[in-house]
Amino acid sequence: MSVSTSAPDKGIAVVTVDYPPVNALPVQGWYDLADAVRAAGRDPETRCVVLAAEGRGFNAGVDIKEMQRDTGHTALIGANRGCYAAFSAVYECEVPVVAAVHGFCLGGGIGLVGNADAIVASEDATFGLPELDRGALGAATHLARLVPQHLMRALYYTSRTATAADLHAHGSVWQVVPRAELRQAAMELAGEIARKDGTLLRFAKAAINGIDPVDVHRSYRFEQGFTFEANLSGLADRIRDDFGQQGTQGEGRA
Template sequence: MAVSSARPGPGIAVVTVDYPPVNALPVQGWFDLAEAVRAAGRAPEVRCVVLAATGRGFNAGVDLKEIRGTAGHAALLGANRGCAAAFSAVYDCEVPVVAAVHGHCLGGGVGLVGSADAVVAAEDATFGVPELDRGALGAATHLARLVPQHLMRTLYYTARTVTARELHRHGSVWQVVPRAELPAAARGLAREIAAKDGLLLRLAKAALNGIEPVDVRRSYRYEQGFTFEATLDGVADRLRAGFGGRPSSPAGEGR
């Protein structure tokens, strides 16, 4: 289980998440991911970062087993901070970030993708924020960057998922390809971006972040406060306990 980095070509860094079986990340995993993305973006020779994953799906969110198995609120607070760190690392990365998504992309996965600059997806990719079924709140900030407002609310309230093809129609997914072609497609887009001047790319990233109408960091942290409120009320623990008996979903989805 790890987060790794590679340099497959000039100007490109690939950060890969590998937490089998479903890429539900523990607290430390989120912080490790944040550091790997920040380090890649700081490297002067890197002009584009690809964020990818191995295994059954791109990301299943927070490891709820860790939260349920840890006394007190330390794991929940750690997950909140770790997710915020990882999402901010992607959003604030000094160079553009291309998310390469396959399989399930849930909760925290949507947080990562919604923080990225571009998305390339496999035909089997599905996106959703099942927080209301997991006793949590969050990532609506990032889902709202992928779909229109009313669709975001409907998806959030129902905990339904949407396909890569649907997001492509909304313009938030750049390209949908067969799963076997995903790495090449994501790196192809990264190469096109990395062919630009490195300084101008960094200036462009800062400029585009600066004109965002919503402060995604503050918006997400605001959402997280309601997750903690749900935990103190007890409803979060009741829903998480029920989730533990449903093995058909990616085990461990959370934030």
């Protein structure tokens, strides 16, 4: 289980998440991811970061089992802060971030790709927030950056997923490719970006964030407050327990 960084091409840093079996990250994993993305962006030789994953899917969100093992709220607070740190690291990365998404991108995965600068996805990629089925709330802030407002609400309330083709039609996914070609496609886009002047790219990233109509930090933090309230009331535990008994549920599509 790890978060690793490599530099396969000049100007490009690839941050890869590998937490078998489904890339559901524990608290420390979110912090490690945040540190890796920030370090890659600070490197003066880096002009673009590719965020990728190994295994069955890109990201399955928070490790629910870690929270279920915790008799208090330490794991919940850690997950809230860890996700906030990782999402912020992607958004605030000094250079553009390209997300290479395959398989499932759920929960916290939406927070990562919603804050990325560009998304390349494989044909089997699906995107969604099953939060209401897991006793949680959050990342509607980031889903709203991927799909129109009313579709975001319908996906959120139903816990359904959207395909890579759906998001490509809405303009939030740059390219959809066969899974075997995903890494190459992401590297090609990152390479095109990395050929620009490094200093000017950093200016561009800061300028685009500065004109963003939504404060992603504040809006996501607002959502997290309701997640904590659901946990304090005991509601979240009851839903998570029910989910654990039912096993993995099928995913719908938008």
